[in-house]
Amino acid sequence: MYLSNEVKAEIFKQYGGDEKNTGSAEGQIALFTHRINHLTKHLKENRKDFNTERALVRLVGKRRSLLDYLKKKDITRYRAIVKELNLRK
Template structure:
């Protein structure tokens, strides 16, 4: 679970202003943070298939957002991939 302070810090770092939560970079980072937390949960709870499905849906949404960012602004995409340590497969 992402705390409000963590969310605000992410928005401040990747958004244009402190209330800019709709930017693609902000959404990608928020989803990535949730996926990391959920991965830890799934390691401890291997049979939690409902959460596993939710994580797969989040990964699909992140993939679409990354593809959109790559198509619209390749420099921001490269910076984000490097910053989040993701593979460039989108």
């Protein structure tokens, strides 16, 4: 599988502060971004995979709602994660 436990731990360590801190908004946003990039690459090769397309749209919505939550709670953390992950908006 493309997302092993070591990759997840590295993502949470880099963005969440600690590899055990899987509930942090920044860590979850980074994990969603990693998964979104993987699914986008998959869909470029498999244009008619509609189940994956639906999963991608759901992930983007989840990431957007987490970003909105973080923006409402702490604008500096929001700006830092958007800049670090090169997200639009």
